[in-house]
Amino acid sequence: MTIFLICTVIFNMLISITIYKILVRKKKIFNDRFGMIMAMSLSGVISLSIAMNIQFLFSVPSVPLMIITVLTGGFIGVLFGSLVKFQSLLAGYSQGILGSVMGSMFGAVVLDPALCSLPIAYVETIQQNTIIFSLFSTCLVLSTSFLIYYSLRV
Numbered sequence: 169m170t171i172f173l174i175c176t177v178i179f180n181m182l183i184s185i186t187i188y189k190i191l192v193r194k195k196k197i198f199n200d201r202f203g204m205i206m207a208m209s210l211s212g213v214i215s216l217s218i219a220m221n222i223q224f225l226f227s228v229p230s231v232p233l234m235i236i237t238v239l240t241g242g243f244i245g246v247l248f249g250s251l252v253k254f255q256s257l258l259a260g261y262s263q264g265i266l267g268s269v270m271g272s273m274f275g276a277v278v279l280d281p282a283l284c285s286l287p288i289a290y291v292e293t294i295q296q297n298t299i300i301f302s303l304f305s306t307c308l309v310l311s312t313s314f315l316i317y318y319s320l321r322v
Contacts, residue, residue: 169295173225176302177218180309184214187313188247194320195251203252206316207260211248213312215241215267216274217305223275224298229283234272241268274301 187210195203219237226233245264249257277283278297281290290297 169298170225172299173221173302176306177221177225180214180217180221180306183309183313184210184218184244187316190317190320191248191251197320198252200252200256202319204249204256204259207245207249207251207256208263209312210316211241211245211260212263212267213309214248215244215264216271217309218244219268219271220275220278220305221271221302223272224279224302227279229276229280234269237268237272238265241265241271244268271305 191206198206215237219241222237222240223229223233241264242261243264245260245262245267246257247260248264249260278301279294281287281294
C-alpha cells in the first residue's frame with residue numbers, strides 16, 4: 169500500500185513537471201487570460217491530488233502535515249502562475265492553496281470517517297477507499313493535463 173501511494177505521488181509530480189515544461193516551451197502562443205485559466209485549473213487539480221496522496225501516505229491527520237501540503241500547493245500555484253503575469257501568479261497561488269487544503273481535508277476524512285460522523289461501516293473499507301480515491305485523483309490530473317495540452321494544439 170505504501171509503495172502504491174509513493175508511486176502515485178511520484179507519478180503526479182512527473183505529470184506536473186512534464187506539463188510545466190510543455191507550457192514553458194509554448195508560452196508565446198497563449199495570451200494572459202488563457203494563461204490565468206491554465207494556472208488556476210492546473211495548480212488546483214495538481215495540488216489537490218498531491219496533498220490528498222500525501223495525506224494518505226502518512227495516514228495521520230496532523231497540523232504540520234497540512235502546513236507542508238499547503239506550502240507545496242502554494243509553490244505549485246506560483247510555479248504555474250509564473251508563466252504569464254502577476255495576476256495569474258496570484259490566481260495560481262490561491263488555487264494551489266485552496267486545492268491543497270481541500271486535498272488534505274478530503275484525505276483526513278477518508279482515513280477517519282468519524283470526522284464527518286459517517287457510520288462505522290465505512291471504517292472497514294478505508295484501504296479500499298484510499299486506493300480508489302488515489303487512482304481517481306491521478307486520473308483527474310491526467311485528464312486535466314491532457315485537456316490543457318489539447319487546448320494548446322487547437
